[in-house]
Amino acid sequence: MIQLTELTKKFGDKIAVDHMNMSLNPGQVMGLIGQNGAGKTTTFRMILNFIAPTSGTITWNNQPITQQDKQKIGFLPEERGLYQKLTIEEQVLYFAELHGMRRSDARTALADWLKRLDVVGKATDKVQSLSKGNAQKVQMIAALIFNPELIILDEPFSGLDPVNTSIMMHEIIRMRDQGAMIIFSSHDMDNVTKISDNLTMLKKGQVILQGGVQEIREQFGRTRIYVEGPFTQTELAQLPGVDHITPQGAGFDLVVTDEAVGHDIFNYVTRNGYIPAFSQQPPTLDDIFRQEVAHNA
Amino acid sequence: MPKGLMIVIKQTYRNHFKSRGYWLLVLSPLIFTGITFGVTKMQGNTTPNVAVIGNPAVRQVMMKSEKGLDLKVSAITSAAAATKALDKQTLDGMLTFDTHGATLTTQPKSNKINQEAISSILGNLARTQKAAQYGLTPEQTQALVQPYQLKAVVKQADNRTTNGDNSSMTNYGMAVAIGVITLAVVMWYTSMIATEIANEKSSRIMETLLAATSSNIQYFGKIIGIFALALTHMILYLAAGTLAYIIFKNNAVVTGIAHNFSGITVGFTVYAVCFILVAVALYLVLTAIIASLVNDNSQVQQAVGPVTLLAMIGYFFSYFMTNMPNNIAIKILSYVPFISQSMMPVRLVTKVETWPAGIIALLIAIITLLILAWFGRRIYAKNVLSYSDDKIMSQLIKNIKRRD
Ligand SMILES: Nc1ncnc2c1ncn2[C@@H]1O[C@H](COP(=O)(O)OP(=O)(O)OP(=O)(O)O)[C@@H](O)[C@H]1O
Ligand SMILES: [Mg+2]
Numbered sequence: 001m002i003q004l005t006e007l008t009k010k011f012g013d014k015i016a017v018d019h020m021n022m023s024l025n026p027g028q029v030m031g032l033i034g035q036n037g038a039g040k041t042t043t044f045r046m047i048l049n050f051i052a053p054t055s056g057t058i059t060w061n062n063q064p065i066t067q068q069d070k071q072k073i074g075f076l077p078e079e080r081g082l083y084q085k086l087t088i089e090e091q092v093l094y095f096a097e098l099h100g101m102r103r104s105d106a107r108t109a110l111a112d113w114l115k116r117l118d119v120v121g122k123a124t125d126k127v128q129s130l131s132k133g134n135a136q137k138v139q140m141i142a143a144l145i146f147n148p149e150l151i152i153l154d155e156p157f158s159g160l161d162p163v164n165t166s167i168m169m170h171e172i173i174r175m176r177d178q179g180a181m182i183i184f185s186s187h188d189m190d191n192v193t194k195i196s197d198n199l200t201m202l203k204k205g206q207v208i209l210q211g212g213v214q215e216i217r218e219q220f221g222r223t224r225i226y227v228e229g230p231f232t233q234t235e236l237a238q239l240p241g242v243d244h245i246t247p248q249g250a251g252f253d254l255v256v257t258d259e260a261v262g263h264d265i266f267n268y269v270t271r272n273g274y275i276p277a278f279s280q281q282p283p284t285l286d287d288i289f290r291q292e293v294a295h296n297a
Numbered sequence: 298m299p300k301g302l303m304i305v306i307k308q309t310y311r312n313h314f315k316s317r318g319y320w321l322l323v324l325s326p327l328i329f330t331g332i333t334f335g336v337t338k339m340q341g342n343t344t345p346n347v348a349v350i351g352n353p354a355v356r357q358v359m360m361k362s363e364k365g366l367d368l369k370v371s372a373i374t375s376a377a378a379a380t381k382a383l384d385k386q387t388l389d390g391m392l393t394f395d396t397h398g399a400t401l402t403t404q405p406k407s408n409k410i411n412q413e414a415i416s417s418i419l420g421n422l423a424r425t426q427k428a429a430q431y432g433l434t435p436e437q438t439q440a441l442v443q444p445y446q447l448k449a450v451v452k453q454a455d456n457r458t459t460n461g462d463n464s465s466m467t468n469y470g471m472a473v474a475i476g477v478i479t480l481a482v483v484m485w486y487t488s489m490i491a492t493e494i495a496n497e498k499s500s501r502i503m504e505t506l507l508a509a510t511s512s513n514i515q516y517f518g519k520i521i522g523i524f525a526l527a528l529t530h531m532i533l534y535l536a537a538g539t540l541a542y543i544i545f546k547n548n549a550v551v552t553g554i555a556h557n558f559s560g561i562t563v564g565f566t567v568y569a570v571c572f573i574l575v576a577v578a579l580y581l582v583l584t585a586i587i588a589s590l591v592n593d594n595s596q597v598q599q600a601v602g603p604v605t606l607l608a609m610i611g612y613f614f615s616y617f618m619t620n621m622p623n624n625i626a627i628k629i630l631s632y633v634p635f636i637s638q639s640m641m642p643v644r645l646v647t648k649v650e651t652w653p654a655g656i657i658a659l660l661i662a663i664i665t666l667l668i669l670a671w672f673g674r675r676i677y678a679k680n681v682l683s684y685s686d687d688k689i690m691s692q693l694i695k696n697i698k699r700r701d
Pocket of ligand 2: 040041
């Protein structure tokens with residue numbers, strides 16, 4: 001288990017990470033979200049011991065992280081970088097070797113990975129000949145090929161098309177199912193929701209939300225209603241408890257002040273019987289994120 | 298040795314060893330030497346052929362000493378034939394005699410003829426003939442013809458004498474050899490290590506590397522890996538040199554050089570080689586430290602520049618030194634690390650310094666190497682992951698000032 005306790009980092013007067021607490025168990029995925037400059041990368045850098053915390057502790061199974069432990073960490077840095085002059089194989093084999101994997105094992109595994117991640121190119125191609133997306137996949141392979149116990153991915157999906165994004169997400173889930181601890185940062189709430197068990201939302205270094213994805217959403221109440229039917233916008237807007245309304249495709253999105261009014265709204269819109277859609281949901285993470293960022297700004 | 302260290306060393310070594318750049322570096326001086334040698338050879342027979350006209354006795358003597366005169370006595374014996382051959386440029390020189398002496402006629406494209414040697418042999422002949430006319434015995438003649446002997450000897454404090462002539466040649470040759478070797482190796486390999494580190498830093502590969510290993514392993518691995526490449530390079534040249542020596546053992550130039558270096562012992566050779574290796578390591582460590590401050594490849598020259606300059610200074614001092622071995626500044630500098638390698642070995646072989654002094658200078662260099670490597674480790678660790686816009690040198694000074 002990874003445990004961050006009251007982790008704080010100051011750069012001069014500036015607090016980049018402020019008394020952060022977090023724990024992560026094997027087989028769990030933790031999504032770290034926050035605006036630019038919220039402190040995500042700084043947190044990762046402290047876990048990897050690139051920079052020392054100003055105060056607070058980081059432990060792995062109740063012990064400080066040692067050099068031996070670091071061999072078992074797979075890391076995808078925010079700023080990607082590979083040796084342009086080396087081939088895919090030379091590159092991946094070197095990184096795998098540094099993580100304690102045998103070259104021959106890594107060579108065998110690499111063929112598998114290249115196929116699974118659908119990398120365009122051969123193992124003997126030079127990195128400089130790869131497209132950005134393919135280079136990123138190679139870097140992902142380098143971070144995961146040795147079956148790390150802890151995986152740290154700093155914005156793993158940035159710069160990937162939707163097809164490749166889902167390939168990567170699939171790999172993350174596969175590693176999780178093998179029992180790895182995974183922590184990643186992202187700006188895309190949709191992706192975070194899809195693969196995270198838990199999430200931590202940071203704002204200016206402070207944790208403003210933390211917990212299971214569904215749990216957090218429920219915490220805000222089921223205040224989002226989507227309806228489709230023969231109604232006008234003004235008609236729905238005048239219903240009691242409706243805060244505001246926006247047309248959405250064939251229907252309307254309603255934000256209500258209290259989830260209890262859902263009942264009355266349902267009764268009102270179905271008074272004549274069948275309607276194609278009625279759904280009452282908690283706010284999406286995206287909504288929550290925007291709301292929280294705007295809130296106490 | 299930590300496992301990661303071996304991996305980094307191997308990777309550094311392997312990548313360069315397999316690269317075309319490395320072999321270009323290793324082979325180009327060899328190829329250059331080979332071509333120069335080939336061109337000299339291809340000019341073909343440069344031994345001049347000289348016709349000796351109208352004096353069969355002299356002709357006989359000259360034919361006997363062709364080797365010493367470095368010429369070939371032509372079969373032509375008639376003046377007319379010789380003049381014709383000169384016009385056709387198939388003959389290099391024609392030697393004719395009159396009562397006052399001899400005349401050497403050459404043509405514009407003649408190979409160089411050693412006139413002093415001819416003059417000396419003709420002079421001896423003339424004196425011998427005159428002596429015979431005066432009725433001197435062969436012994437008296439011999440004594441008369443014998444050139445005066447001036448022998449140069451260097452007096453050493455330990456009362457041994459050395460052949461002064463030889464050692465001043467050796468002195469100069471050694472200074473040049475050690476200076477050139479160190480300077481060349483330092484220039485090639487410091488820029489190699491700097492480029493390597495700058496590349497890893499600017500491409501942010503460093504983060505991936507440091508996620509797996511410590512910065513110490515990266516730092517020492519890089520230095521040892523590049524050092525091993527430099528060592529390989531030197532061993533290859535040593536092998537090439539030995540091979541060339543075996544092949545051309547009987548070549549006059551080679552025997553000449555070998556003769557000049559004959560005073561150098563095995564012990565001294567080991568010492569000089571150790572010194573060069575320690576110096577190369579010193580320069581690599583210094584460069585690695587400075588290169589850790591670089592942000593991207595464009596700053597490599599800024600980092601390597603001062604290091605190269607330092608190497609140059611040592612090289613130039615080694616020239617001064619051959620002229621004024623007792624200058625106090627030179628004496629001090631021959632103990633200063635980064636410079637001592639091009640001074641102390643030469644001073645030792647020319648007996649300006651004694652073995653204890655030589656060993657002390659080497660020890661100072663080794664201790665400096667260890668201390669520098671140890672402190673550099675921290676500067677490296679602190680800077681490989683940070684990117685500053687400051688000038689490299691001001692960053693370095695800042696780093697040295699606050700060693701937290
Ligand atoms: N080396 C540093 N020196 C000074 N300030 C720093 C340093 N590194 C980070 N910061 C500051 O710390 C804060 C957190 O930065 P961090 O890189 O962790 O943000 P982030 O959440 O990763 O942002 P992004 O989404 O843009 O990657 C920022 O305000 C940043 O300016
Ligand atoms: Mg970041």
